[in-house]
Amino acid sequence: MSQYPVDHVVGNAQSSPSLPDVACMQAAQGEDGLDHAAPNPPHADTGKAADAFRTIGEVSNSLGIRAHVLRYWEEQFPMLRPLKRAGGRRYYRPEDMALVSTIDRLVHREGYTLRGARAWLESEAKAARATARAQKHAEPAPQPAVMAPVVAAGPDRAEALIEGLMAIRARLQRAVDTDR
Numbered sequence: 001m002s003q004y005p006v007d008h009v010v011g012n013a014q015s016s017p018s019l020p021d022v023a024c025m026q027a028a029q030g031e032d033g034l035d036h037a038a039p040n041p042p043h044a045d046t047g048k049a050a051d052a053f054r055t056i057g058e059v060s061n062s063l064g065i066r067a068h069v070l071r072y073w074e075e076q077f078p079m080l081r082p083l084k085r086a087g088g089r090r091y092y093r094p095e096d097m098a099l100v101s102t103i104d105r106l107v108h109r110e111g112y113t114l115r116g117a118r119a120w121l122e123s124e125a126k127a128a129r130a131t132a133r134a135q136k137h138a139e140p141a142p143q144p145a146v147m148a149p150v151v152a153a154g155p156d157r158a159e160a161l162i163e164g165l166m167a168i169r170a171r172l173q174r175a176v177d178t179d180r
């Protein structure tokens with residue numbers, strides 16, 4: 001009697017995998033049945049420049065995410081919009097690749113749901129817009145003369161310093177009031 005199952009005979013088209021092969025396949029899958037084998041690193045050499053556009057197949061191979069999952073994420077994440085050419089062929093920009101990588105990290109490594117990941121990304125985008133808006137409306141830095149160190153030169157110097165500080169305080173108050 002052979003130690004191998006009958007359907008594992010060489011030449012049989014219905015050959016089943018051997019026990020070590022099954023163990024390797026199970027090790028690559030998590031308890032949830034999803035394939036968690038290590039993907040190629042995002043910087044894997046594809047022969048393209050870092051800022052080159054990539055097709056959905058190249059993104060899939062590079063990040064280890066199947067193409068149908070990428071297409072589904074495009075529906076679920078409005079901020080993920082790769083360029084589409086005639087015929088519907090998708091081209092992912094480097095910022096799209098970074099976004100897909102972030103979504104993958106949130107969903108598969110940090111345990112977010114798709115809705116939770118979308119909310120997290122939207123809150124990050126909102127914070128970035130607020131920071132950019134604040135920087136846009138910020139007044140220029142005070143002149144070095146106002147910030148010069150105080151030299152014990154008498155009461156006139158102290159009054160000038162107090163006036164300079166009051167001017168800075170007024171500018172800060174105006175900046176706070178415009179953000180409200």
